[in-house]
Amino acid sequence: MKSTPLLFLNVIIIATCGLIYELLAATVSSYVLGDSVTQFSLIIGVYLFAMGVGSYLSRFIDKNVAEKFVDIELAVAVIGGLSAPLLFLTFAYVSYFGMVLYTTVFIIGTLVGLEIPLLMRILQDKLDFKELVSRVLALDYVGALVASLLFPIFLVPQLGLNRTSLVFGMLNAGVGIWATWLLEPIISRRRLTILRVKGFVVIVVLTIALIKADSLTTLAEDGLFVDNIVYAKSSSYQRIVITRGRMGHSLFLNGNLQFSSFDEYRYHEALVHPAFAAYKGEPKRILVLGGGDGLALREILKYKSIESVDLVDLDPMMTELSRSLPALGELNQHSFNDPRVKVTNADAFVWLDRTDAEPFDIAIIDFPDPNNFALGKLYTTRFYNLLKPKLAPGAAVVVQCTSPLIARKSFWSVMKTLEASGFYVRPFQTTVPSFGIWGYALAKLEPFEIPQKPPPNIELRFLNDITFASMFEFSADTSKPSEELETNRLDNQALVRYYETEWRRVEQ
């Protein structure tokens, strides 16, 4: 046998790769399923157990040990290397995810468990037992340390999960191919060639996957988001990206942040409860336009008097994701499973024009910011005029309307548009750290007093009597500008133009 020391280097690489796959699986599952303690614990347990199974199975390999070792390396390279992309792809179909996850972890664990026993048997003729055990196991644990340091510090932030997985798969395949040279004397000539061809094929497959992985979550996208992307998919309507970082999950639509789990309760409490406070009596029928993440629903369902909530959101992929993705379901407290909630997937503009739904007591309007013409129409006098006949007497409406600090004209143009449509409007604002200063409109079709307190007996994390009342105050830099603003109409789309100009200043 050629250079035994080089075989020991292989041990380090094998050990590093093995632990990386384990960490990858645990990370992906905790991103996707949430509850990282459980996920890490389960993955480590299953993985170590599988390694034990592998070690046990090694006794059934009698002949051609060196050749089998190379085969196993290549198998680990393929399955381990493709594990993260596979899990991300499966993730779109959440119901199979657990099965695929644990099967993958078990297979990788078993294969990795075979590696060290086989390698020790290859080396057993070169060294005495004492020496062998001490060196191989020591290096095995060194590899584990290398992996555990590299993973959080370098790999996840720099490469992302998909590329880390594929790169280590290639490293594993490299070890396999390299071993065909190191172990040349003990493998037959013909088999040597077959093994090298196999190794080459594996490298090619992983390289193609590495290139393709970029279309899964593009490099550009990885650069765009600070946190790791755990879900990225284009629906017919928009690009949906969910990220997971130290502060929790975030949802982006077309690259625009919709919520961050660590402070979304501020946004959604401010969105929902003022309308309930302004409504006299017990609201029964609620309309939500937009709000496909279900977080407004969670706040709405705190009111016992509610008999039905109609949620109209454009994108079925979004509402389905909010229902079935554990991380989102946990956040919206499984609101979509509440029997009072009825989801319609439609463009709210078209829906309002055609629906024969009975009038609503409260309407919560939570669309993305008006950054294009298709969204801009949802803030026009025409839209609010379509809404009016769908409002019961005394109904209260809330509209989210971007930041009055960054997009001051946009915000006040929405107020003007609501007034031009016949609403009495009470603008308010609050602070949502991940967004900044955020603005809303509280509106009714009759004159009304600003509500002073949040509704009683509702469990709130953010709003109390003081913050509630203060939301209706505007600072000098967010108050109504003195210049005359345009009403946003279908035939002028003034808001989209204000918005574009105002946000462009801060985005460059």
Add this chain to the structure above:
Amino acid sequence: MTLSRRELLSTFLGAPIAFAACRNGTMRRFPEGQIVGQSEALGHVLRENRTFEVPPDNWESKKVAIVGAGVAGLAAAWQLEREGFNDIVVLELEKTAGGTSLSSKGDPVGYPWAAHYLPVPFRENTELISLIEEMGLVEGRDAGGDIVVKEQYLCRDPEERVFYKGRWYDGLYLHVGESEDDKRQFVEFQRQIDHWVNWRDPAGRRAFVVPSVTCSNDAEVTALDKISFADWMHQHGLTSERLLWYCDYACRDDYGLKLDQTSAWAGLFYFCSRVRTSGVESQPFITFPEGNGRFVDHFLSRIGEHVRRSFMAVSIVPNDKGVDVICLNDGVVRGVHCEKIIFASPVFTAPYLIRGFRDDPPFAASEFQHNAWFVANLLLKDRPKQRFPKDFPMAWDNVLYESPSLGYVTATHQSGIDYGPTVLTYYYPMCHEEGGRTKLFNYEWRDLADVCLTDVARPHPDIYELTTRLDIMRWGHAMISPRPGFIHSGIREKAMKPYRNIHFAHTDLSGIALFEEAFYHGLRAAREVLTIETPRP
């Protein structure tokens, strides 16, 4: 016609586009579709000089027969009905009424086959306003007394975008890459337009206003009709390529003529007639997914019972008692005795239809010349993908700078349906060719579909996969051509006069093809019919 694909595409789209299209090779998958509408073969029956005998049982009597159910004919019937005069019949050669305001029903929305908008009329145009008020399009009046049209019927922003060198830009005039000289010339052009917008003759009449009969006939204005719009631009030192393109586009869009084929009077009419005073935006557009088909439907809801479809007038015979109309209806010859006729067909057909016209022509009908168009409706299962993030998004009117076509209009735009299936209406005026009409009718569906798809595929390479159906309508006589010297030649005034109980009513009589003009002439003819005593033997 045997023509290579490259020859075909060169003829319609110019050599560079044809070359590029043929170079990138294989013919793509074509959607289903066919040539629809327009009974061209039927129309040519007229030229055969056949004689038609009406069986005695197939005669009926009406006070007034209206020949042609285009906008002028329908408006005339609508006016007569409004005046309580309903002993009328409207005879239409085609299976559907509407003329060049034809539309089709569809899902999610209907779509037009030609005319597709109406600028909000000035308050002075009270009759047209009474129509749109009757249709429930008006919300009220502003402080100045102008009508306020309901928001949902005013063209939704963004109105236009233009495709230039691979990218889409906001608006119709191409601002990107403008030189200082381009900018200066554009300002100068606007100044000229403003001059004519504010111009009044000694009687206080505007130079250009709708309906065009109310325009000033001052020599300073009518002189503009003697030269082409291209000459006028040249005389004013306007040579900027993009400005010339902009004005050429305007001529092709409104008249189906090129800049040098259009009278300067007509060119300026396009820019000036819908602007109240300088510095004010031009009148907004009223539009519907199905275009002006909405107006047709409204007329039909009022007078539909009087309309006979597939009734081709083949002979109009003036006599002592009035006029007889002989029609061909599915091979059966039928006749109508009537006191008066409103002739609401294209004016050039008068000599073929009216007995005795040729022997002693009251005017030279052949001076009324038309151009040919083809219009394609592309039914899409989804929207074309935006190729570049900075591209201006889909607008109502989507114009291709480098193409001789007019681009396409998106039917769903006005109804706010921004996702999923839609219909694109593609317009192509045959003004770039001599004998365009004859050529147009020699092309098959596949040729014209290839032209349309090749053109639209430049901004939207995915159009082949998205289009589920592509139907084409060929308009042999789409629009009257306001060539230099036609409008103020005096011939129109002659044609507006009744001829032996036949009253002409058609947009042709204005020399420009507009809904408002057709409407005006329909109402004028209806009034004449009501006020001029019928000579009784």
